[in-house]
Amino acid sequence: MDPRDHNNCRKQKEPNPLEGKTCGRREFLKGAVKVAALGSASMATGCGTEVFGSSEDLQLRWKEYFKKNYRLMTQEERGETVRRLERLAKLKRNVDIQMSTKGPIEDVLFGYGFNVTRCEGYMECVAACVKENNLDRKSQTQYIRIFEMEPGVLTPELGNGKFFHKVPVDNRFYMGVQCFHCENAPCIKACPTKATWREPDGTVVVDYDWCIGCRYCIAACPYYGRRFNWNDPQVPLDEMTKKQHYLGNRMRSRGQTEKCTFCVQRSREGRLPACVEACPTGARVFGNLLDPKSEIRFVLKHKKVFRLKEDLGTDPKFWYFID
Amino acid sequence: MLKKCLDAMIPLLFIILSAGPAFTADDGVMQTINSATTPLDDGKRVDSVLPVPSNTVPVKTKYLGRLFRTETRKDKIERFKCSQCHNNKEVKITRAAEIAHGDIVVVHGGQGKPLACLTCHKEDERDYLVTELGSRVDMDHSYQMCGRCHFRERRDWVGGAHGKRVSYWAGERIVKNCTSCHDPHSPLFEKRWPKTYSPPFNK
Numbered sequence: 001m002d003p004r005d006h007n008n009c010r011k012q013k014e015p016n017p018l019e020g021k022t023c024g025r026r027e028f029l030k031g032a033v034k035v036a037a038l039g040s041a042s043m044a045t046g047c048g049t050e051v052f053g054s055s056e057d058l059q060l061r062w063k064e065y066f067k068k069n070y071r072l073m074t075q076e077e078r079g080e081t082v083r084r085l086e087r088l089a090k091l092k093r094n095v096d097i098q099m100s101t102k103g104p105i106e107d108v109l110f111g112y113g114f115n116v117t118r119c120e121g122y123m124e125c126v127a128a129c130v131k132e133n134n135l136d137r138k139s140q141t142q143y144i145r146i147f148e149m150e151p152g153v154l155t156p157e158l159g160n161g162k163f164f165h166k167v168p169v170d171n172r173f174y175m176g177v178q179c180f181h182c183e184n185a186p187c188i189k190a191c192p193t194k195a196t197w198r199e200p201d202g203t204v205v206v207d208y209d210w211c212i213g214c215r216y217c218i219a220a221c222p223y224y225g226r227r228f229n230w231n232d233p234q235v236p237l238d239e240m241t242k243k244q245h246y247l248g249n250r251m252r253s254r255g256q257t258e259k260c261t262f263c264v265q266r267s268r269e270g271r272l273p274a275c276v277e278a279c280p281t282g283a284r285v286f287g288n289l290l291d292p293k294s295e296i297r298f299v300l301k302h303k304k305v306f307r308l309k310e311d312l313g314t315d316p317k318f319w320y321f322i323d
Numbered sequence: 324m325l326k327k328c329l330d331a332m333i334p335l336l337f338i339i340l341s342a343g344p345a346f347t348a349d350d351g352v353m354q355t356i357n358s359a360t361t362p363l364d365d366g367k368r369v370d371s372v373l374p375v376p377s378n379t380v381p382v383k384t385k386y387l388g389r390l391f392r393t394e395t396r397k398d399k400i401e402r403f404k405c406s407q408c409h410n411n412k413e414v415k416i417t418r419a420a421e422i423a424h425g426d427i428v429v430v431h432g433g434q435g436k437p438l439a440c441l442t443c444h445k446e447d448e449r450d451y452l453v454t455e456l457g458s459r460v461d462m463d464h465s466y467q468m469c470g471r472c473h474f475r476e477r478r479d480w481v482g483g484a485h486g487k488r489v490s491y492w493a494g495e496r497i498v499k500n501c502t503s504c505h506d507p508h509s510p511l512f513e514k515r516w517p518k519t520y521s522p523p524f525n526k
Contacts (some may be wrong), residue, residue, distance in 0.1 A: 105368045140522040164520040183352040270369035270493030278331035282487035290359040293387045293484025315351040
């Protein structure tokens with residue numbers, strides 16, 4: 001591998017809004033590290049593979065380490081990184097995954113409705129979400145939290161989020177909380193590496209590989225919508241969802257923030273998110289906000305709706321409604 | 324003096340103007356939503372949509388001029404057609420009713436005014452439901468029967484606030500039937516243990 005082929009600062013690049021300079025710090029470091037590695041490798045000729053492990057694994061991880069932010073990649077580069085990640089999953093975990101980089105659908109803005117009257121607290125959505133999104137089983141990461149609420153109270157902080165008894169309980173109602181995919185999301189503004197952004201279809205996603213684990217976004221989110229991987233997530237191989245998306249349910253690593261993506265791997269194919277599909281009571285409504293005939297638009301038009309902490313101006317795309 | 328006063332007013336005015344409400348209903352995403360008035364055909368935009376399954380029927384009501392389909396019921400009833408047994412011939416088996424329908428428990432209707440079998444079924448029209456006005460309702464279109472009393476739920480179901488879609492948000496709209504989720508004889512959902520729980524558990 002000749003470093004000059006891949007790493008050329010003088011190479012013509014497309015102008016993009018995120019990078020002002022054509023020869024940025026990252027590019028420079030990339031070059032410097034490669035030169036250093038080349039030097040040390042030439043000194044240690046003969047025992048390179050033993051030092052660095054399997055050469056294919058090393059090569060793939062090397063390229064992965066220096067890839068661009070997802071938003072800066074061309075479609076080709078996206079394809080390459082996905083192929084690398086698929087191969088790495090095979091090498092590391094011996095599992096065949098299919099990873100997609102499918103982009104947002106035109107004229108679609110995802111919105112979500114949650115019927116407070118209908119939810120009975122069965123927690124089917126939580127289980128489906130954990131399974132679909134390959135969430136860490138060890139620390140029991142969950143994107144969704146269901147609160148058992150007393151009548152007249154609409155702040156989940158005052159509800160019971162740890163209930164485990166037969167449901168529904170008389171004179172209680174249930175309220176689910178997850179990422180609300182704010183139009184004006186504070187987490188995006190807080191991120192110092194631009195590792196999280198709002199996609200054109202309205203979902204707020206994370207490029208896990210660009211997350212440095214500072215957790216500013218977690219502090220910025222007023223809804224407790226994000227989760228942090230304190231350890232490498234552990235998912236039993238037979239339970240792993242193999243159909244993955246780069247911005248969605250692919251495996252995260254230690255020190256990366258993750259969150260609900262409205263199941264980007266499903267919703268961009270026209271399917272319902274796992275929580276909506278699993279809900280046994282039909283309390284969850286999902287659809288295109290830009291289509292006046294969609295279910296979510298019916299809810300907004302005909303039901304009494306409210307959003308959490310609306311006064312913060314985060315403009316969430318998640319509405320609670322009552323029958 | 325006046326100039327001084329005005330000078331003092333300008334920053335004050337600035338503060339007042341900039342400290343307006345952080346969010347109003349006409350702002351942001353609501354504005355985007357309200358300005359989107361053209362119906363979209365999701366099916367054409369999305370590559371993979373649900374092929375119309377055979378066990379659905381077109382609903383006889385439209386929503387905003389758009390047809391939609393619902394799951395069938397008759398193929399899920401164990402002994403349909405009912406007229407196989409319920410005909411003019413004599414039934415010779417003893418306790419036949421108990422054997423055939425012993426599992427049915429009717430917990431439906433208000434307190435002290437429970438529904439009877441014959442509220443929805445009729446003796447001389449076994450293969451159909453019959454409303455109190457005497458019109459026949461196909462069992463695949465049970466929403467027509469349920470909606471006689473539960474008209475609010477029916478309106479919400481037609482629009483999409485009650486019930487749920489099958490698998491896909493895009494493409495041809497296929498929704499669950501009333502009886503896909505509710506047992507028509509005891510429609511209330513049972514009390515049961517939740518599927519999982521949220522950590523921390525013992526705190």
